Amino acid sequence: MSAVTMIGTGGRETGGDSGGRPAKRSRTAAEPVTVDGLFAHAAARRPSEVVVADGGRPLTYGAARENASRLASVMLRYGVQLGDPVLVHTADHAQSLVAQLAVLALGGVCVPVPDGAGERDAARIAEMSGATLVLCSGVHRERWALDAMVLDDARTWARIAPVRVDGSLPRSGPDDVAYLLTERTEGGGCVGHLVDHRAWLLATGARLRRAGRPGRGVRTGRRPGGALGLAALWWAISAGSRLNGPAAPATGRDQAGAAAVYGPEEYAEFLEGAVTGAPGTALVIGGALPAGLVARHRELLPYTRLLAEFSPRDGAMPWTAADCTSAHADGSGAGSAVPRVRVTVRDEEGRPVPAGATGRIWAAGAALPFDRLCDGCREPAVGHRGSLMSSGYLGRWAGEGSLEITGRTARSAPARSSRSASAFACAAHGAA
Structure with a gap:
């Protein structure tokens, strides 16, 4: 069982409007203006439904929201600030989603690293972004000389579980950068594309209108971190x-x-x-x-x-x-x-x-x-x-x-x- 699903799966999903959160949070219920707000809108309507099935135990919307909120609160105490880039390098999509949501809720910049990225590519992504923290799976930990939180380690979540969700979350805004998407160039270098929350929502919403609602879900054969998986x-x-x-x-x-x-x-x-x-x-x-x-x-x-x-x-x-x-x-x-x-x-x-x-x-x-x-x-x-x-x-x-x-x-x-x-x-x- 993936450690990502260990917290918040026992009926602990609570509403998104409590805890002294900022007034801007109320807008997400009617019209999400950030990527994490889009997820919060969906989670409030279907907390017990599965959002990701990949590898271990299926992850529900409510559990993903709970896990991400607590992880974000720990990262805030760690010192992650608005606009800080954070690397996400995980082995399954459930861990990846929780990590992305935590970074976005902090107002940080999510830098996905493809699951199959080699050491050279990973190093270039880290250097280009200037990130000092990586949220990763255990199989990837040795690739990073940076500080890391290992998301499939039960000890990580044992430390996170008692943490109270910080009342300042979410801290993201529509004009803030949501993602730094990386691309390998023909010469072996690395280019990063800066995407703000508004652009991501515009692209995602237009795709939904074109392709319709996938009632039986969406499947992908790609590992997390790449553009197609996202x-x-x-x-x-x-x-x-x-x-x-x-x-x-x-x-x-x-x-x-x-x-x-x-x-x-x-x-x-x-x-x-x-x-x-x-x-x-x-x-x-x-x-x-x-x-x-x-x-x-x-x-x-x-x-x-x-x-x-x-x-x-x-x-x-x-x-x-x-x-x-x-x-x-x-x-x-x-x-x-x-x-x-x-x-x-x-x-x-x-x-x-x-x-x-x-x-x-x-x-x-x-x-x-x-x-x-x-x-x-x-x-x-x-x-x-x-x-x-x-x-x-x-x-x-x-x-x-x-x-x-x-x-x-x-x-x-x-x-x-x-x-x-x-x-x-x-x-x-x-x-x-």
């Missing part, structure tokens, strides 16, 4: 549903009809294998779809809805979206721009090109990361909210405002901005 988790939470991770104990009957999130190549491999437990909706997130994927999908899974999101950089924040279920869709188009995102195609000089002409694909908008960090950079912090971001892809506008991907750029465009780790706090709270 997208799947928050799609499920925004719908008040559940996430089934790769280690979720489930039968074929339980899996059939559930929604599922894949990367483009991952879904192509799924279709080439023995297709069992067909999802009710397949959501493919990332770069361009492989050639022939849509036709293969129609051949094997004619009753499964196929949706695609073009998310070329951080992988979790879509630029365009397409419904590939319709008969005329062939997979070559990336669809139309999602709400609150402006996509443009430009030549090498940065000038917009006419419809039908090929150029570099750029985008900006409130539903995208507002800035970027890179490792090894030592330039001062400068606000870039609203600036264009290069996709690294070539494309053109086809008919009816649909974006068509034609290939990759010969060389990735430079990052929009370059920040040092010491400038992180300025980026987190001075870029509104």
Whole structure:
């Protein structure tokens, strides 16, 4: 049994409006304005329902809220302040969710580290973010020279259990940075994408409206910490549903009809294998779809809805979206721009090109990361909210405002901005 589920599972879930919390907390009941507020809204309505099944004992909404609140209170005593980055490196999605919620409630910046990240990648993420604390699983503890809280160690929770939830929680605000999403560059470096609460909610809400409510849950074959796992988790939470991770104990009957999130190549491999437990909706997130994927999908899974999101950089924040279920869709188009995102195609000089002409694909908008960090950079912090971001892809506008991907750029465009780790706090709270 995962230690994450040990606290708050015995009917101890309490309402979210007690304990002398700030007045802003009351807004989350009607209209969440932060990522942790979105979860609190869902937890208040279904505290006993499962939010994550991955590995050990299923984690309920109420237990996740209770665990996260106590963990956040301990971290506050430890000295974590508003805008501080905290690494999250866990082996299952249940531990990851509790850690994310705790960091967000503190007004900190959650820095997910992919479960399979090697020592070099982990070190680069830590250096770029400037984090001094990691919330991790026992299997990852030896990779970190930083202070750590091991979330699957019963001794950790034995120390946390007596702690009273701090009355100042939650401390997050809609303009604060919620996540630093990392991306490995072609040269082996690391780039981080700064996402505020508002942008994450805009992207998550638009996904829910497009893809619908996954009543049987969302499943993912990805381990926690990566973009696809995060997208799947928050799609499920925004719908008040559940996430089934790769280690979720489930039968074929339980899996059939559930929604599922894949990367483009991952879904192509799924279709080439023995297709069992067909999802009710397949959501493919990332770069361009492989050639022939849509036709293969129609051949094997004619009753499964196929949706695609073009998310070329951080992988979790879509630029365009397409419904590939319709008969005329062939997979070559990336669809139309999602709400609150402006996509443009430009030549090498940065000038917009006419419809039908090929150029570099750029985008900006409130539903995208507002800035970027890179490792090894030592330039001062400068606000870039609203600036264009290069996709690294070539494309053109086809008919009816649909974006068509034609290939990759010969060389990735430079990052929009370059920040040092010491400038992180300025980026987190001075870029509104």
